[in-house]
Amino acid sequence: MNSEGESARGAAPTSAPPSSGLLREIGQLGRAVKGLFGAQMDLLAAELGLARSAVSWMLLAGLAATVAGVGFGLTVLGLVGVLLAKWLDSWVWALLALAVLQLLFLLGAIVLFRRCMHWMSLPATRAEWSAMMHDSARKVETEMAAGAAAGSPADDSRRTEDRG
Secondary structure: OHHHHHHHHHHOOOOOOOHHHHHHHHHHHHHHHHHHHHHHHHHHHHHHHHHHHHHHHHHHHHHHHHHHHHHHHHHHHHHHHHHHHHHHOOHHHHHHHHHHHHHHHHHHHHHHHHHHHHHHOOHHHHHHHHHHHHHHHHHHHHHHHHHHHHOOHHHHHHHHHHHO
């Protein structure tokens, strides 16, 4: 039993670690934190470069899609024109019908654009904000009127502070 107690005492440190060990550990912690944040900054820089490159590729893909869409639209328009010409037995009436269809499509696009511009003005938010401001103004006016009717000295001192 004595040998067990002595071995337990021998394994436990008898004094506090020296302060230089503490400073070394703090230094290691600082280097580890610097390495971690340095790695995070490198990752952020790499992702920002990738995002910048992705924007360029997105613009190029959008341009390619626009060109392909215009080409497809012209092809479909030509096919519809040929079909209308065969159906109506007149190129003049076919082209007139195509012009009317394009005009209707253009007017629909304009109406949609105007509706989207209206939605971008946040009409519900503006109405709520206006109602909230009117309610607040009315509440302040009624409190001021109630305070003036009561004639309390605290209200008089507040009014003089507001003027100053």
